[in-house]
Amino acid sequence: MAQLPLDLQFISAADRDDFIIGESNRLATSWIDRWPDWPGQYRILNLVGPAASGKSHLAAIWRARSGATYLSSLARGAETGDGQDFVLDDVAVGDSWDEEALFHLVNRTAHDGGSLLVLSRTPVSRMSWTLADLASRFRAVTVATLEPPDDVLLRQLLEKYFADRQLAISLPVLDYMVSRMERSFLAVQTIAAAMDRRSLAERRNLTLPLARDIMTEFADGTHARQQALPTGSQPTGSKMEDS
Structure with missing residues (x-):
């Protein structure tokens, strides 16, 4: 199953200058910035990390720069267009990714002087590929692992969300909030959007009592994933009552 892209609207995913870097994503970001100077004959970068670790954000930045074609699966004989650069999202051994088709895409990309950005939850070099030639190609890829965001990055992401909305x-x-939240980008969106909506609905400032309410509800499973409110949802300089 293809990984669902995160709708983190408070991070302009395709805007490199607006992308927040922390220790958890610094290495991966440096490889994205280094393109097209990726090493090896096949110029493949494998971004590895769990769901909601930021792989899709970096892929969006690279796609904006390279014009790469996005693929979330690849069947044998499928048309992949005329491009020479590709993002392969959520690659894993299984029916979604035909090994012969992957092998030919790797060879074609190398022949055309292109690059592959491969997103996966574990390194493709460690996967149990049946096709020996494909396994050999993937053992030669460059790997950059994204770790869960640390406290510093979580705080910066929350600050950006609220600052963008004045x-x-x-x-x-x-x-x-940071001391009690899950270490993931998805948690940042869920909690920040819940705080945003509650403060608007109840005309409350973003105070500690409000944060306690939201974090308690989040721990209880009350809040599912929520869309970020658009910037400017609260008029600049408007007065909200203290809680």
Whole structure:
């Protein structure tokens, strides 16, 4: 099954200058910035990390720069267009990725002077490919692993979300949220969007009592994934009552 792209609207995913870098994604980001100077005959970069680790964001940045074709599966004999650069999303051994088709795409990309950005949850070099030639190609790829975001990056992401909407939030409130939230980009969106909506609906500032309410509800499973509100949802300079 193809990995669902995260709709983190508070991060302009295709805008490199607006992308927040932390220790968890620094190496992967440096490889994206280094393109097209990727090493090896086949110029393949494998971004490895769990769901919601930021792979899709970096892929969007690279696609905006390279014009790469996006593929979430590849069947034998499938048309892949005239491009020479490709993003292969959520690659794994199984029916979604035909090994013969992958092998020919790797060879074609190398022949055309293109590049492959492969997103996966485990390194493709360690997967149990049946086709020996494909396994050999994948053993030669460059691997960059994305770790879950650390506290510093989580705080920066939350700060950006609220700053983009002209919403003031204090460091103690941010620290409280970061110390209790799951280490993932998805958690940032869910919690920040819930705080945003609640503050607008109840005309409350982003205070510690509000954060406690949201974090309690999040821990109880009350909040599912929520879309980020668009920037400018709260007029600049508007007065909200304290909680």
